[in-house]
Amino acid sequence: MPLHRCDDPQEWMQRAYAPAAVITQVDDGHPAGPGQRGRYITSSASQPNVVALMLNALDAATGMRVLEIGTATGYNAALLAHRLGSQNVTSVEIDPDLAEHARRALATTGYPVTVITADGTQGYPPHAPYDRIMSTAAVQQVPYPWVAQTHPGGKILTPWGTPYHNGALASFTVNRDGTAEGRLVGNVAFMFLRDQRIYASIDDNECDQTTARASHTNVAPYRVAGDYDAALAIGRKVPDCPVITVPDPAAELTGTLWFIDPTTDSWANLHYQPNTTTYPVHQSGPRNLWDEIETAYHWWRDAERPGPDRWQITITPKGQRVTLTDTTTPTGAAP
Ligand SMILES: C[S@@+](CC[C@H](N)C(=O)[O-])C[C@H]1O[C@@H](n2cnc3c(N)ncnc32)[C@H](O)[C@@H]1O
Structure with missing residues (x-):
């Protein structure tokens, strides 16, 4: 809910200094979506x-x-x-x-x-x-x-x-x-x-599972989406692929992970539920997004699970190079 400082100065101060970002603009100032409430956050006061x-x-x-x-x-x-x-x-x-x-x-x-x-x-x-x-x-x-x-x-x-x-x-x-x-x-x-920016959203109507390529995996979803170090590595190896988690409102610990590349019209999804070790996968479009993610995950695991302190980024006039180093972030580096 928008709040002006003059309306409630105390509440305004509380929101401004709470440990959370304050949204100040959506959709570049032209709110779209249902009720024009906006689809995407485009500016904020940081936490x-x-x-x-x-x-x-x-x-x-x-x-x-x-x-x-x-x-x-x-x-x-x-x-x-x-x-x-x-x-x-x-x-x-x-x-x-x-x-x-x-x-x-x-x-x-x-x-x-x-x-x-x-x-x-x-x-x-x-x-x-x-x-x-x-x-x-x-x-x-x-x-x-x-x-x-x-x-x-x-x-x-x-x-x-x-x-x-x-x-x-x-x-x-x-x-x-x-x-x-x-x-x-x-x-x-x-x-x-x-x-x-790369924005992705899920439209169940456009993601037809009956025509998608079906398979199974035994890589648990939380390993590729819930592990900070793994996700950092997968993101480097699998470009242009936002991931969205959609919990099932009707069943605890159950839901779907979606992987979407809007630029090539590719998507993959993986259903998860408790007490299972095999998860159904569907893939559609020119990219096999789940296969790419699974390969990247295995690469990261076999490389002994490098964390953020092992990545080095070099910028030259030709672009950006990202490598793994043997040395961890030097002591004395910024927190
Ligand atoms: C998280 S907000 C920054 C918070 C801000 N430093 C503050 O103290 O309130 C990010 C801002 O970056 C701006 N932005 C996005 N792309 C930009 C660009 N290419 N050049 C300059 N500003 C940009 C957005 O419009 C947005 O206002």
Whole structure:
């Protein structure tokens, strides 16, 4: 339910500082869906404890210049400005209405940060180079302009994920040769940058099981969907594949896991229920999504179940390379 501060200041404060994100926009400001209540969350004020975790990981010091991607309410930009001075903070927001709202809110609260209405994947060259770039929207691929616009030795901090597993915070250090090396330093889930979104929904009517390819698996669903480390690895190996869990309202511990690639019109599902070791699978479309997931799961298990501290991400002008390393995240890295 929308709530304006003037209507109930106490409740408003409670919601703003509760350990939960506050939704501030759906469907890019044009709510669709039943009753126009919106289908997708497209902007929010992040969970305050996540904001604190990220600012801590950013490790920004006096005199540093920071570019924030995803201004939204302007709250994180205000905290940055409080620490570094408004003149050292630039924030980019793709949505013009949100940008204008944040610009006014920041000016009113005494933090006149420069808010640019633009696509943050391009960074903001006029104020570069930066000591820190901080994205408050998730990426699947780190845009190279962020590396090019950061001082050597500077840092880029961003939520980093896949449609299968959106839940890691990556911290990169920029090298003198124009590349950046990153490690995973936290567990956060953010909405993706606009051009890196992949949305999926299930329409039972369009998913005809009678014509789908049927098989069985003995990989328990919670192993591929409930294990953070496995899901992180599967997401790397199986691109463009959101996973949706639909519990059966009529029976406990029973339901369906759906895997969907809307771009190729492929889907797979797997029914689960208690006290069984074999699960029915259906697959449809050009991709055999379940087979891909099962193969990726077995790869991860045979590689001795690497966790987030084993993944390394390298950004070059040619793109992003993700590898497994033998070394775990060095001690002293951000939390
Ligand atoms: C989770 S919100 C950020 C929260 C914000 N930092 C705050 O303090 O309220 C993510 C924001 O990123 C914005 N966004 C998405 N794609 C973007 C892009 N390509 N460039 C800039 N902003 C983008 C969204 O419009 C949304 O407002």
